[in-house]
Amino acid sequence: MINPFYIARKGLYEHIRSLGGSIIGDVLDVGCGQKPYQNMFNSSEYIGLELDTPDNRRNKKADIFYDGVRFPFPDDRFDGVVINQVFEHIFNPGEFLGEVRRVLKTGGSLLLTVPFVWDEHEQPHDFARYSSFGLRSILEQHGFVILEQRKSVNDISLLFQLLNAYLYKVTVTRNKFVNACITSFLMAPVTLAGLVAAKLFPGNDDLYLDNIVLARKIADE
Numbered sequence: 032m033i034n035p036f037y038i039a040r041k042g043l044y045e046h047i048r049s050l051g052g053s054i055i056g057d058v059l060d061v062g063c064g065q066k067p068y069q070n071m072f073n074s075s076e077y078i079g080l081e082l083d084t085p086d087n088r089r090n091k092k093a094d095i096f097y098d099g100v101r102f103p104f105p106d107d108r109f110d111g112v113v114i115n116q117v118f119e120h121i122f123n124p125g126e127f128l129g130e131v132r133r134v135l136k137t138g139g140s141l142l143l144t145v146p147f148v149w150d151e152h153e154q155p156h157d158f159a160r161y162s163s164f165g166l167r168s169i170l171e172q173h174g175f176v177i178l179e180q181r182k183s184v185n186d187i188s189l190l191f192q193l194l195n196a197y198l199y200k201v202t203v204t205r206n207k208f209v210n211a212c213i214t215s216f217l218m219a220p221v222t223l224a225g226l227v228a229a230k231l232f233p234g235n236d237d238l239y240l241d242n243i244v245l246a247r248k249i250a251d252e
Contacts, residue, residue: 032219032222032223033211033214033218033219034222035195035196035198035199035214035218035222036192036195036196036199037222038184038188038191038192038195038222038225038226038240039183039184039192039241042183042184042240042241043115043116043144043241043243044068045183046144046181046243047068047071047115047142047144048071050142050179050243050245051068051071051072051073051142053140053142053245054071054072054073054074054111054113054140054142055072055073055074055075055110055140056073056074056075056076056109056110056111057074057076057078057108057109057110057111058072058074058076058077058078058109058110058111058112058113059078059080059104059109059111059112059113059134059135060077060078060079060080060112060113060114060115061080061102061112061113061114061117061131062080062081062082062114062115062116062117062120063079063080063081063091063092063093063113064081064092064115065091065092066079066092067115068113068115072111074111078109079091079092079093079094079095080093080094080095080096080097080102081093081095081096081097082096082097082098082099083096083097083098083099100126101130102130102131102133102134104134105134106133106134107134107136107137108135108136109134109135109136109139110135110136110139110140111139111140111141111142112131112134112135112139112140112141113141114131114141114142114143114144114145115142115144116144116145116146116241117145118143118145118161119145119146119157119158119159119160119161120153120156120157120158121158121159122158124159124169125169125172125173128169128170128173128175129173132173132175132248135248136248137248137249137250138248138250139247139248140178140245140246140247141170141175141244141245141246141247141248142243142244142245143166143170143243143244143246144183144241144242144243144244145161145166145242146160146161146240146241146242147160147161147162147182147239147240147241147242148160148189148193148238148239148240149196149240149241150193150197150200161242163180163182163242166180166242166244167180167244170244170246174248174249175246175247175248175249176246176247176249177244177245177246178245178246178247179244179245180242180244180245181242181243181244182236182241182243183239183240183241183242183243184239184240184241185234185235185236185238185239186229186232186233186234186235187225187228187229187232187235188225188226188229189238189240190225191221191222191224191225191228192222192225192240194221195218195221195222198217198218198221199214199218202217
């Protein structure tokens with residue numbers, strides 16, 4: 032509860048857990064970070080891929096690093112691909128999806144999450160926000176069929192999460208103890224209020240934090 036991004040992460044966690052059974056076999060996690068969702072998938076092999084930077088090599092749990100252009104894998108290598116909160120950082124989404132499709136077997140599954148309403152982050156490498164319609168369109172244009180599409184945090188708790196995101200950015204310090212005190216006494220009550228409010232007010236599918244899409248690679252025509 033003291034995590035200032037609890038509402039957002041709780042929403043993503045629940046949807047990924049629900050859809051994770053579709054990600055099986057040899058799985059590629061693109062932009063894997065710390066591989067937070069690895070245990071939710073029935074993978075026989077789980078490979079984390081990250082951009083090759085000094086910071087990523089120090090701080091990420093990637094198995095393989097790449098140049099940001101071509102995935103270092105042969106065609107039809109994986110049964111499933113996971114891309115979690117990465118797509119908004121891709122400046123050339125068509126080329127990126129082409130690589131995803133190339134390394135994914137025909138019939139293989141893609142689980143993709145991407146923000147819709149969120150602040151700019153990881154500046155200056157934050158390039159896009161996708162509506163549910165835009166995301167569906169770009170995936171279908173690049174050889175995928177949508178199996179399921181969901182919206183995470185599509186209720187009033189979104190407003191509380193955005194408030195916490197604002198508070199975090201304007202109060203964060205280099206001192207971990209101070210940050211823990213601030214999040215405990217300032218942001219945790221906001222989180223709790225948001226969770227309660229979500230029980231009292233109706234949802235709204237037009238305003239939400241994140242897109243979650245399960246798609247399948249279709250054969251070339």
